Amino acid sequence: MKKTQLVLGLLVALTSLTTVANAQMKEGKISYERKINMHRNLPDPQMKSMVPEFRTDKFELIFNENVSLFRSVVDEEAPDPFANAGGGGGGGMRFNFRMPSANTYTDLAKQMQYEGREFFEKEFLIVDSLKQYKWKLSEETKMIAKQLCKKATTMITAPQVMRMRVSMGRGGENNTDTTANTPRAPKETELVVWYAENIPVSFGPDSYSGLPGVIMEIDQDNGANVTTAVEVSTKYPKKELVAPTKGEKMNRVQFQENMQKLMQEMQRGGGIRMGGTSIRVGGGN
Numbered sequence: 202m203k204k205t206q207l208v209l210g211l212l213v214a215l216t217s218l219t220t221v222a223n224a225q226m227k228e229g230k231i232s233y234e235r236k237i238n239m240h241r242n243l244p245d246p247q248m249k250s251m252v253p254e255f256r257t258d259k260f261e262l263i264f265n266e267n268v269s270l271f272r273s274v275v276d277e278e279a280p281d282p283f284a285n286a287g288g289g290g291g292g293g294m295r296f297n298f299r300m301p302s303a304n305t306y307t308d309l310a311k312q313m314q315y316e317g318r319e320f321f322e323k324e325f326l327i328v329d330s331l332k333q334y335k336w337k338l339s340e341e342t343k344m345i346a347k348q349l350c351k352k353a354t355t356m357i358t359a360p361q362v363m364r365m366r367v368s369m370g371r372g373g374e375n376n377t378d379t380t381a382n383t384p385r386a387p388k389e390t391e392l393v394v395w396y397a398e399n400i401p402v403s404f405g406p407d408s409y410s411g412l413p414g415v416i417m418e419i420d421q422d423n424g425a426n427v428t429t430a431v432e433v434s435t436k437y438p439k440k441e442l443v444a445p446t447k448g449e450k451m452n453r454v455q456f457q458e459n460m461q462k463l464m465q466e467m468q469r470g471g472g473i474r475m476g477g478t479s480i481r482v483g484g485g486n
Contacts, residue, residue, distance in 0.1 A: 226400045228265040230437035231346070231415065232274075233406060235260060235428040260428070262404060263437040264415070269404035270442050272304040305407055306444040307331065314408055317445030320460065324448035327456050332408050343395060345417040346430040350395035353412055357392045357421075393420040400433070 235258045240249050259274040304317040309331075316327040339352040394405070396414040405416025406428045417430040451459070 226433070226435060227402060228437065229263075229400075229433065229435040231262045231264075231400075231417070231430050231434075232432040233260040233262065233428050233430050234258070235406075235426070238425045241422070241425045260406060262406065262415070263442050264402055264404050265439075265442065266402060267308070267310055268442060269307045269402070270304060270444075271307075271404075271406055303407075304445045307404055307408075307410055308444070309403060309410075315444040316408070317448055318456070319448075321463070325456055325459070326445060326448035326450045327453055328450060329452045331410065334409065334411050336412055338412075345395055345397070346433050348397040348399060348417055348430070348433060350397050350417050351414070353394050353396060355392050355394075356389050358389055390422050394418060 237256050237258070238254065239252050239256055240254050243249050243252070259276050260271060261274050262269055262271045264270070303319070306315040308314070312331045314327075314329060314331055316325075316329075318325040318327060334355045334357075336353045336355050339354070341352040343350055343352075392409075394409065394412070394416050395418040396405070396412045396416045398414040400415040401413060402415050403410050403412060405412070406419055409416055409419065419426075419428045421427070
């Protein structure tokens with residue numbers, strides 16, 4: 202009799218553990234950190250000496266079964282990664298690279314995405330259909346933020362990158378480096394992601410979606426841009442799960458055309474000038 206009770210007790214315990222292990226989270230909040238290699242697209246040693254190699258930014262994804270909002274998080278207490286950046290020589294030069302705000306709202310039922318973007322203090326509202334990715338699934342696994350994740354890959358076209366050049370001078374002098382003055386052409390690159398089947402919602406950072414679980418990590422361009430989940434919570438601000446509405450409305454193609462036009466204008470106009478230092482995009486004298 203006692204043996205029977207013991208066996209039944211063990212079965213109940215195992216069943217409870219299995220239920221907890223298989224519990225699926227369909228709404229909540231995931232906090233992410235994005236680490237960007239700032240030196241990857243800076244071929245000039247002088248420019249590299251002025252900025253740190255990496256910068257880290259924070260984001261969060263709030264979601265339920267039908268919609269999600271991925272947005273940047275301002276960390277007022279975070280140390281300034283550019284506080285000690287400078288060209289040396291006691292010039293007191295200081296850079297302030299503030300990442301533009303970005304909010305991406307995904308609606309699975311409507312198969313639509315709404316992206317609020319800020320670029321040089323101008324706001325844009327990008328409304329377009331949900332992007333479709335050809336994911337290749339793998340059985341390779343690893344743990345991220347206490348979640349068992351599986352690997353998936355796809356090929357993406359990286360956006361055109363404009364190289365920067367730096368002119369340093371005082372009193373009208375110009376000592377310009379020899380950075381190439383042509384933009385880099387778009388290229389095909391592999392995107393590696395890790396997703397958690399235990400959170401069976403087809404969302405992720407930025408515009409990425411379409412997997413049988415939430416995306417917990419994205420590695421773009423072999424470590425140049427890595428976004429990783431650091432915390433998962435079932436609590437989230439439900440009232441804030443709404444689509445962005447501010448900004449000039451356009452689709453993705455129109456937005457890219459606007460960005461290319463602005464970059465070309467910067468290239469022709471000499472870029473951005475800050476005191477005795479000017480940062481140029483692409484070529485120009």
